[in-house]
Amino acid sequence: MLIRPLPVVTAFLDALNDSLKSINSSAQLSRSQKVALGVFIMGIVVTKTINWAAFERRSLGRFKATRLCWMFYQAEIAWQSLLQASVRNILLRYGIQSGTLAIDDTGKKRTKRTSKIDGAHKIKDKSTGGYFNGQELVFMVLVTEVATFPVGFRFYIPDPELSAWRKKDKALRKQGIQKKERPNRPEPDHVRYPTMQSLTLVMLQEFVDSFPNITIKAILADALYGTGDFMDKAAEITGGAQVVSQLRSNQKVSNRNHSEATLKAYFSRQKGAETQLIIRGGKEEQVTMLAARLYVKAHGKRRFVIALKYEGEEDYRYLVASDMSWRHTDIARIYTLRWLVEVSFKTGKLIVAGTG
Template identity: 55%
Template sequence: MLIRILPGATQFIDHLDQALRRAPQAQRLTIKQRYFLAFIISAMILTQKLCWATMERRSLGQYTSAALWWMFYRSEIVWHLLLRISVLVIIDRYGLSEGNLLIDDTGRSRCKRTKKIGKTHKIREKKTSGYVNGQELVFLVLQTPLVTIPIDFRFYMPDPKMTEWRKKRDLLKKQGVPSKDRPPKPKPNSEYPTKQLLALDMIQAFQRHFPDMNVTGILADALCGDAHFMDGASSILSGTQVVSQLRWNQTVIYKNKEVNLKTYFDSYLGPGVKKTLVIRGGKEQKVTVLSARLKVKAHGQKRFIIALKYEGEDDYRYLAATDVSWRHDDIARLHTLRWLIEVFFEDWKLHEGWCNRALQQGIEGSERGVILSVLCDHMLLLHPEQSARLEHKQPRAGSLRLPLAVWSRSSESMRCWISSGQLWSQKILRSSSRS
């Protein structure tokens, strides 16, 4: 399959260039830079890879891998502005004014020895419950009534000293050594921020760069269920509701007694109330709900705790919200939107290049590769056929390939992606051949 620059990619880069010229920094892209970005985005969509050798072969040598490498690393492209300006272009195009912020982390496995790829470390693999060498990213995604947009990301790297301390602590614990005789916990190192700090940094950047966007809620998983993140995120956006998840053994205080969440909801409240919850896209889902306003010991203040169990599940999941004035139905309905970031991860890993084959060296190469991959997603959001679908409340096409198995992020949330096949939309092929 030969690589040809897609008309949509050229139009998208032209929109970015015009927006950059109007930005306060008054940056611009040269003709060569615009051509390079349009070609790379087209190649990543067509080949689903970010690989210079593949692009050279598929272009029949018209673009050499050395030239592409030089433009990627040496050309003075304003990489730090591209993603932000691209988001602004989408917001202006669809007239978006409100939404929710979704936060989650994801990993990409690499080979065992990666001396030249930035910020690789041992990460947990969910499929096997084991550990592999790879990279971890924390993503910030904006969910709106019309479309879901990836906004920002950060690479995560654990503190080596903290990792070594945990290993020693766990070993001494097994040996029965009391805590007073174990090595003290090392002080936090600002060069290795935690995932919670990375998430707060992205929220602060969002508030700074998109001050006119009205954020209804911030949704995160159990990783961000500590008081520092929940209170910090809420204060950054002036008291916005923050919904996270707590573990079953989290200690709460009820009538001056300390009990864990599972014990409290099982012993004090009895069986839950069965309801039909209307979730994204108008779909109805049967759930069992219990709720209470309780003081969480580790947080030092009261939270709105909701025990939620979907039909077919055996165990409750426990949600915590900062604003206790909300109704529990509204909090539960808001939390269902958090899964949209998982939909984005699935599509991003399969179809947008960086996760399939991206071996760029250094943290700089990894960050630029992810930026290009996310720009592919943004370009597809601005495609004329995509825009028509969104404006008419139809399921959106998640790639330029003809969907064979549709999983739609509908007008409220989801997006289409293909599970297999290499068929192309005839309309896109005709417009590409005319270019």
């Protein structure tokens, strides 16, 4: 029942309030706000969902769903500082001094008509290859030896004018219309509609500014972030942290002894070495790897590139790292930590599945 919060929840809220005051003296919680947040936390613990009606039932009607909903959406709580304060509590509580930042994006499916939900748009479903209407989030989690927890997120909204142009351009190309006769690509409005890479760089800067004493070992992201510009800026923001992403198989590379070739063609010239890779939880898995320090044409500089495939896979995936002083096995191993982002997504989606 949600009549009274557990002592651990009360202690957490007191510590959270102290952190808020240290960030901004005017951001501290009022008594009623602490009560409401206590109900939210207890409600999630007891019902394993975010569901106002369920919270009301479990409190035997003491906390009305309408009142809780109003408090969550309308109360003047410093939500932007709340996550920062929570992260600070965890770092201090467990004495965490270093970690790896993992980045990814996910979509929240909504109904087909969402006039009252901001930022809803057409999103590609990675699991089916189709599309759905929903909202898109860019997440950043901190992976440590103690725990893995979210430290930042942003809503992503694509430029509607650019999206409309892509749709029309695709239709015209199918009709066989020549490029010179198709409308020109509009200039993207990155101020109003920043890219996922830009949103992530902002989150990285905010984390570094908020927690200057935390050493960032590495930054992990998928192929969307495997651009030279993003990798260079991310490394600069974090004081030279290793940045690991992925390249496409058709990207052009070269070294001192070979002419320019695609990644697939370059690594097909030699047989991969079979080895055991230590992945999550200390588990060992059979993999085939190749590695080389190559000039990546799209980046305009040399990178450490690792061709990697797990047992049973036919095609390599191509990891790219900014710091070439690392061993290729260490780069491949740390990149396996990206699975923890997926775990965070699945856990969060299970919790909000019952939202009401």
